[in-house]
Structures are given as C-alpha cells and as structure tokens.
Amino acid sequence: MEPEKPTTFFGLDWRIALGFAVSFVWITGGFLYLASIVGLSQFIHLPTADIGSFLEGAFAPLAFLWLVIGHFMQQKEIVANTRAIFLQEQSARRQEMHAQRDSFFKLQTLVQDQLGSIAAFHYMSLQALIGTEDEDTDALTAEQTLGASSDSAWFIRKMIALAVSNRQDQAKMHEIFFGTELRERHSDNYIKTFRKLLRAAEAVDTDNMVSEALLHGSPAGILYRIILMVQGEQLIDSLMSLSNEPGSGRSMAG
Structure with a gap:
C-alpha cells in the first residue's frame, strides 16, 4: 500500500501554507495598526529602544508560531525516516x-x-x-x-x-x-x-x-x-x- 500523501496548497505543505497565511494577516494587521492608530511618522521618530521593544512584541507570536510549525515538520520527517528505515530492514531481512x-x-x-x-x-x-x-x-x-x-x-x-x-x-x-x-x-x-x-x-x-x-x-x-x-x-x-x-x-x- 502506498503511503498517504500530505495535503498541500500551491505545492506547499498545509502547515507551511498556514504559517504564511497567519504571518501575512498578522503583519498586515500590524502595519494597519501603525498607520491608523500610531501613525507612521510618529513611529519612525520614536527612540530606537522603543521601536525594538515594539517589533519584539509584535513578532514574538510569529516566532512561536514558526517554532511550532518547525517542530511538527521535524516530527513528520522523523516519522518518514523511521518508516523508511523499517522498510529497508524488512527488505534486508527478505534478501537475507x-x-x-x-x-x-x-x-x-x-x-x-x-x-x-x-x-x-x-x-x-x-x-x-x-x-x-x-x-x-x-x-x-x-x-x-x-x-x-x-x-x-x-x-x-x-x-x-x-x-x-x-x-x-x-x-x-x-x-x-x-x-x-x-x-x-x-x-x-x-x-x-x-x-x-x-x-x-x-x-x-x-x-x-x-x-x-x-x-x-x-x-x-x-x-x-x-x-x-x-x-x-x-x-x-x-x-x-x-x-x-x-x-x-x-x-x-x-
């Protein structure tokens, strides 16, 4: 039986596609927040420390999101490698x-x-x-x-x-x-x-x-x-x- 093929969107794994979509929505929302509430001119003239603190807080959820996605992608690769090793072991046993x-x-x-x-x-x-x-x-x-x-x-x-x-x-x-x-x-x-x-x-x-x-x-x-x-x-x-x-x-x- 052939292994189950993963769900993809535009050639990408659904987890990656979901990460891009969430990242795009989050960044777009942050930009609109700066433009409509704070104001781009005022944000640019803020002290460097304040700008860094804002960006750190704004991108922390995205960093966590991609950390979780990376974990699941790594787990998927481990499962695939384990299956491949198992199939190779079975093939070696049959050959033996x-x-x-x-x-x-x-x-x-x-x-x-x-x-x-x-x-x-x-x-x-x-x-x-x-x-x-x-x-x-x-x-x-x-x-x-x-x-x-x-x-x-x-x-x-x-x-x-x-x-x-x-x-x-x-x-x-x-x-x-x-x-x-x-x-x-x-x-x-x-x-x-x-x-x-x-x-x-x-x-x-x-x-x-x-x-x-x-x-x-x-x-x-x-x-x-x-x-x-x-x-x-x-x-x-x-x-x-x-x-x-x-x-x-x-x-x-x-």
Whole structure:
C-alpha cells in the first residue's frame, strides 16, 4: 500500500501554507495598526529602544508560531525516516532469507547426493542377504554410477522397494538395516545426515513447508522414516499406506 500523501496548497505543505497565511494577516494587521492608530511618522521618530521593544512584541507570536510549525515538520520527517528505515530492514531481512534459502537448496543437492551414496553402499552390502550375490558386478557398478551422476535417489528407491517387499517380516527388516555392524553404521549415518538436512531446512523455512516436503514427500525422507520405524521395532505398513491393521498408525520412533 502506498503511503498517504500530505495535503498541500500551491505545492506547499498545509502547515507551511498556514504559517504564511497567519504571518501575512498578522503583519498586515500590524502595519494597519501603525498607520491608523500610531501613525507612521510618529513611529519612525520614536527612540530606537522603543521601536525594538515594539517589533519584539509584535513578532514574538510569529516566532512561536514558526517554532511550532518547525517542530511538527521535524516530527513528520522523523516519522518518514523511521518508516523508511523499517522498510529497508524488512527488505534486508527478505534478501537475507532468500540468500539463506538459495544456500540451503545448494546444500540440499550435496546432502541428497551424500544420502544416495550411503544408500548405495548399504544396498551393495545386502547382496548376500537378499540373494543377489551372483548379480553382475558390472551392472551394480553401472547403477552406482547412475546414482552418483544423474539420479541420487536411485539406490534410495531400491532400499524403499526392498523394505516394502519385506514389510511383513520384522526380523528380515531388522536384518536389512541393522543386521551387521556395517549395515547399522550405514543406517546411523543416514539418520544423522538426514536430521542435519532437516535442521537446515527448519532454519530457513518458518512455515516448515520445505522440511515437511523433505520428510513426507521425498524418497530420502521416506527411507529415513522407514529406518526410524525399524529401529523402533514397528511395521512400516502405516507409512506406506499398505495396511489398515490395528496399531499400524503408531508414531515414529526417534
């Protein structure tokens, strides 16, 4: 909304215009008083001290009037400067927020690549468990290269698919994510890395839209929630909306 424009007369602020009008009326009245009552010739021949005292008394009200007008004009300028400073501060805050968000989205790309790499190493460590130890090594290497170059969520989605296919077997789920020291380390690293990403998102997003999208709308967030549920010994049916079993809607652990 545009600021309210001040009332003007002949291009002057109404206070200045009022001051000029009052001054003109006051001086004109004083001149007429001298001309009709005192007489200009008699006034001119008065002693200098008397003339000074008369002018001092005559112009004192005008001096006070312009002092008051100056005070209000100064107050108006202070209000305008305060508003300008406030707008500049808001603009600086918006620019800072945009800069922080730009930095976050650049960081998000790097962190998602890191999460994809963790998921890739985790998936590679599962080949013997899921019965694909004879799978072509070159094919797995090609998939890992794909995940690292163009699709950082490739192995994250493969881990999600693996979890969904074994969702009814709690022991197998625990074996997938925490069965060995290496898998447990991969799962812990994934949780810690994703939590750092969430904290960074919350710091630049007051409405939590970005953090909610990361947690509930991205493959990285879904895998994070799956790991937390497995860590808390809960089935993932409620997470993937694949079952309406009683108790499947319990909150995530951690």
